[in-house]
Amino acid sequence: MRTIHTDTIIEAVKNLCIEANCSLPNDVYCAIEKSIGTEKSQIGKGILEKIKENADIAKEQNMPICQDTGMAIFFVKIGQDVHIEGEYLYDAINEGVRRGYKEGYMRNSIVRDPLDRVNTGDNTPAVIHTEIVAGDKLEIIFAPKGFGSENMSATCMLKPSQGEAGVIDFVLDTVKKAGANPCPPIFVGVGIGGSMEKAAILSKYALTRDVEYENPNPYYRKMEEFLKDEINKLGIGPQGFGGSNTCLRVFIETFPTHIAGLPVAVNICCHVLRHKKIVI
């Protein structure tokens, strides 16, 4: 049994919040850089150059890449041989968010109730997904999510007979409907299988992968490439002004499902694909 004190977790979460929001991951930066070379629209090329410049400014001045510093989403993998000492784990994560968003001069975007809509003033609570895994480590992935793109995401319960074609149609339809709203070029996370909520969580988790991540399943690897090409044929382009780069990468995650169902979830992320992981 290994003991981890929540003070360590609070500090780690605080730092994750600031770093993820101010410093674009290198793989995402490279994907944007690469897209400048392939963009056929002149307006689009100009936008991609400004997006790259924005990431440089944010990193240099330690300011958020985007003013929508997001709802704080966490995927926490807790080794079963870890003993957490101190306060309640969820309280510790929320305290880290509170401190990180304040010290990092980030925007507080959370309202306490979806209908009365009063801002909580400290960007808490976070959405925390936990999983118990083997081992004695604690892995925390932080992925702040802006709602320009979150609002354009969707889930659908397809019939098994709709199969692969149904999945492809639903992904393309969702991206088409989203148009300029999610700040293209976008990244698309697709969750297929499980139950309704499992598919949605998979689609979110898919967006925590690195751009270079290679899907271990060759069938889905091919489908990711196909979907990306089809999305780019839509012509939406950078910021929706028309162009050849609408999507920089599709990530698919799957899970076994019920004999009667084919759940699909599409989680769209803007070009600011923020995610950062630490292992304690």
Added chain:
Amino acid sequence: MNKIITAPLTIDVVKTLKAGDNCLVSGYIYTARDAAHKRMIEALNRGEELPFDIKNQIIYYVGPCPAREGHIIGSCGPTTSGRMDAYTPKLLELGLKGMIGKGERDKSVIEAMIKYGAVYFGAIGGAGALLAKSVEESEIIAYHDLGAEAIRRLKVKDFPVTVIIDCEGNNLYQIGRKSFEIND
């Protein structure tokens, strides 16, 4: 080639702007997003005046990050405009001449833009750190309690925008997409 624009606007300037034009805006603009729009319309419904004279003004749909010490404003890119559609026709009727945001507008907004003469600009979504460099002054003028959603008067210099929908209803989203769509 950028068109140089001064805010507030005039109807004559609005008429010269066409979908697809890149522009640099200098002058004074006002920020407002979801909560501020809701309050403004509620105030009008009660027969009260708006917290600023909206005639010829540009509203920027943004909720900026707090400013670090020594900075004027934090990151301040546009938010999705469509959420303001329900409130916008009334503001256009009262003389609003320009909006800066991102994403599609609904039919009622475009019809009001054509009727009253107004332009819809796009700023780059997700480029808030870059856009903050074009802000020279920032002052909260109403609804302090809304925090990031308060109404601010911004003095901007060469603030980069693109005309998405002009006062004739031409729409860059439709024109641009058609040019690059591949049907095979």
